[in-house]
Amino acid sequence: MQIPPIIFGTFQYGSLDELYPMVRSAYENGIAGFDTSPSYNTEEFLGSALSKLCSSAGIQRDRLLIQDKVDGWQMEESKGRIANYVKHSIAKLQSKYIDVLFIHWPFPEYLAETWQAFAELKKAGWVKKIGLSNVRHRHVENLLKETGVMPDVIQIERHPLRICKEDVEYFKKKGFIVEAYSPVCRMDERLVESEVLNKIAHKYNKTIGQVILRWHIDTGVVPVFMTKKESRVAENVNIFDFSLPIEEVEKISSLDINYKIFVESVCCPGI
Amino acid sequence: MTFSIFSFGLEWNVLGSILVILLLAVILNGLLRKHISKANASIINFMNDNQRNFDAIVIGQPIAPCNQRRVTGKRILYLTHKGRTIFASYLFLIHQYSYLREDGNGIIYIVSSTRDKRMYARLVDVYSFHPVIKSRLKVGWSLNYPILSWTRKFGTRHYFIDGKDIPVRSRIEQFCRERKIKVEFINQ
Numbered sequence: 397m398q399i400p401p402i403i404f405g406t407f408q409y410g411s412l413d414e415l416y417p418m419v420r421s422a423y424e425n426g427i428a429g430f431d432t433s434p435s436y437n438t439e440e441f442l443g444s445a446l447s448k449l450c451s452s453a454g455i456q457r458d459r460l461l462i463q464d465k466v467d468g469w470q471m472e473e474s475k476g477r478i479a480n481y482v483k484h485s486i487a488k489l490q491s492k493y494i495d496v497l498f499i500h501w502p503f504p505e506y507l508a509e510t511w512q513a514f515a516e517l518k519k520a521g522w523v524k525k526i527g528l529s530n531v532r533h534r535h536v537e538n539l540l541k542e543t544g545v546m547p548d549v550i551q552i553e554r555h556p557l558r559i560c561k562e563d564v565e566y567f568k569k570k571g572f573i574v575e576a577y578s579p580v581c582r583m584d585e586r587l588v589e590s591e592v593l594n595k596i597a598h599k600y601n602k603t604i605g606q607v608i609l610r611w612h613i614d615t616g617v618v619p620v621f622m623t624k625k626e627s628r629v630a631e632n633v634n635i636f637d638f639s640l641p642i643e644e645v646e647k648i649s650s651l652d653i654n655y656k657i658f659v660e661s662v663c664c665p666g667i
Numbered sequence: 668m669t670f671s672i673f674s675f676g677l678e679w680n681v682l683g684s685i686l687v688i689l690l691l692a693v694i695l696n697g698l699l700r701k702h703i704s705k706a707n708a709s710i711i712n713f714m715n716d717n718q719r720n721f722d723a724i725v726i727g728q729p730i731a732p733c734n735q736r737r738v739t740g741k742r743i744l745y746l747t748h749k750g751r752t753i754f755a756s757y758l759f760l761i762h763q764y765s766y767l768r769e770d771g772n773g774i775i776y777i778v779s780s781t782r783d784k785r786m787y788a789r790l791v792d793v794y795s796f797h798p799v800i801k802s803r804l805k806v807g808w809s810l811n812y813p814i815l816s817w818t819r820k821f822g823t824r825h826y827f828i829d830g831k832d833i834p835v836r837s838r839i840e841q842f843c844r845e846r847k848i849k850v851e852f853i854n855q
């Protein structure tokens with residue numbers, strides 16, 4: 397299963413009853429990729445939701461892409477020997493494998509050991525692709541020097557207020573797939589009130605959210621979005637009937653103020 | 668009979684005293700928790716505060732008036748507290764440096780004594796630390812019961828998993844160098 401052009405995130409869902417309708421809606425709207433993490437407490441819900449979806453839609457598991465992560469406390473407790481945690485996650489997801497497994501935050505202690513464990517899990521077939529989340533190019537450079545193991549996917553917080561130009565260019569040059577979480581920066585008022593975005597949205601008769609998601613696609617990045625509204629799911633996939641010319645892409649990129657929602661060092665001390 | 672009445676009265680006195688002491692302990696515990704929270708008032712909750720890209724971050728001891736002019740910048744984040752050790756300052760650095768602007772014009776100030784070699788953080792320091800770091804420091808339930816842990820020292824010489832005996836000042840310098848961050852020590 398290849399990485400789809402847009403992925404649905406399951407951060408902040410409190411129950412299967414809350415998640416399943418959204419998962420079903422996402423699938424019905426053409427989304428086949430789903431993202432979770434142990435720290436979201438949604439692995440079990442997602443596993444049950446996807447299992448229910450496969451039964452009701454008559455599809456096989458390999459038609460879906462599941463992304464999961466290894467969290468900092470797991471790296472710390474096991475000193476990087478995370479295989480058992482991953483197998484436990486796979487069981488919770490009611491699957492035999494994970495399509496993409498990320499190191500959620502690159503805690504410097506045990507990072508290399510964890511990454512080596514990732515490579516072994518991939519070799520053994522428990523994981524199809526391995527990735528790094530919340531990294532800069534220096535983290536990847538150092539890990540490559542230390543372990544020689546290449547990531548397949550990188551997932552970072554990225555949106556017009558933080559375009560991560562240098563890092564994204566590096567990742568793409570290396571051939572890594574780049575994904576963006578918080579792709580619309582939670583519709584920060586600086587984006588909602590942006591003249592540039594409002595003008596472009598009006599031109600294409602789209603919402604600002606749709607324009608931003610299209611900006612991700614047109615800059616070669618896969619957005620990972622989260623919503624609790626089914627109408628928003630339909631809206632967010634309605635972005636493949638237009639594209640932005642380079643001038644408009646650059647205008648959106650010029651909104652960059654290096655604003656990040658998730659302050660990296662607070663989430664990952666020593667990052 | 669007199670003896671049993673006397674001992675019965677004595678038991679109630681003891682019980683009463685214990686209850687009073689417990690009540691005082693609960694009140695004092697609450698006051699200490701408030702004090703710790705107040706001491707960490709400058710810690711930003713990034714989920715509902717969009718302050719970022721500070722010109723400077725000042726970490727360590729409160730800066731003396733004579734040194735204040737050394738701190739430059741319009742937007743400054745102060746993470747200082749009386750008695751903060753160099754080790755605690757290192758931990759604050761690794762937790763909070765991402766609030767600094769990333770265009771090469773930001774600067775970290777570490778306010779400390781050159782003689783400070785203390786390898787611990789106090790309860791008032793660990794309040795805002797990441798759960799993984801708290802676990803490493805064995806903070807446990809200490810923040811819930813500060814009355815029992817007020818004088819505890821969190822940290823050891825074995826905190827750093829590389830096992831190397833590198834002075835904390837050097838670690839701070841190396842950390843900043845690797846991330847291309849300007850750092851200046853203000854010795855007090």
